[in-house]
Amino acid sequence: MNNLNLNIVIKKIKTRGYWKLVIEPTKPVSNFFNHISEAEDLIENSSIKLRGWNYPHVPNENQQHQGIEIQNHRVNGFIIWHHFLEAWSFYDSGQFVHIFGLREDWFKESDWLTEQDHLKHIEPNTILDFVGTTLSVTEMLLFSQNLINNAKYGDSVRITISLHNVQNRKLTTIDPNRVPMFSNYMATTNEITGFEKVVTKTDLNDNTLLLAEETVIRIFKFFRGFNPPIQVIKDDQKKLIERRL
């Protein structure tokens, strides 16, 4: 029996650091879906499949650790599995909301990792992974691009990308093959809104990676003293797109 539900997952995600993506229509759209069951397919067809774990994750069936709910005016998806915690809703207004936990905050409880794995020893609420930030933001905007192209939004959408519960976190890299940070770059605020604007379909299609890069830089500026290395961000985006991660 599946006791997990959307609210339980949302509550759990919010106990630690998490990302939030909101995609809103900029004008009312009647009959956004012909039938609400279309919503699930739209998310599945728009999801980003570049690095072993889709963004967002669409549960294919209800199980103990995940669920998909089709309600009158929305579809919800949720999962708590190892270090993957996600909850999303897609409403018949066209609004899509997704929150997901920072993976680095849940490695410690992840059965996926062994005690020998250095990730297993990362204390929750202490760090923000430099590379993970670039990848997550890029995936969020690539997904937004797919969704605006696949669904009936019209010419524009409002997109908001924010990072929560990050006060006093240290910006670092969890990849042992990279040169570590030389200083403690600490977050100066608890919530960071990296992207919040109305974008046209054309702008999103033409400049997805650039918009993601600007968003990542904006987020990194909230880590005192850190000078974002633009070329590294671009290279990580390239590796993601080319599935080299």
Added chain:
Amino acid sequence: MRKIDEPKLLEYIQGTTEGRKLEFKPSLDWDDPNSKKLKEEIIKSIIAFSNIPTGGTIILGIDHRQDGSKIRYSLSGVSQVQINWIDEHYEQIEKQVQNFCSEPPNFEFVWGATNKLDKMGKTLRFILVIVNEFVSLPIICSTTGSQKEENKIDYVLREGDIYTRSYRANWSSKRCTAKELEEIIKLTADKHRQELKLRGYVKLDDLVVKLKEERSEYE
């Protein structure tokens, strides 16, 4: 200049005290160089009242002096000559006020007379400056005026300042604190929202509210 009737004038004066929406000032000869500082204080209050919801009123012809912890008001009134001068030079005064303002403030000079406030039954006249809240954008001081005191670098009006009726000392017009600036920004945002509604963008406004409600469990 419009004259208000006696009952209306008494409403403004009898039993009242200075506060966030009312300010008393002594009489002045607007064109007298010695009145320059007082004139600028009145302009400062016009800006301050413009920047608060529903505006406020300045009454000219009321002196006040500090008596220990109390303020004593005395009704000296203004002269008919002063009323006539303002009436004849209304446009000039408007221009002088506007010279200090980023946007034209919405204000009006009116006057009224009564003999009910004087013990000897003498007719007292007052000039009222009725200031309405700003129309679209808050008013920012656009020109620096006179020094408050000689040899001190502090001005009655200073370019770039946003004045309001203070919450802490509500009888005076001051530069905004953070809380007061927030009030002005909210007032501006509300006005623009109302304007969008009037222009037929109601559906858009409703959509924003609907979407916010929809995702409330994620907030």
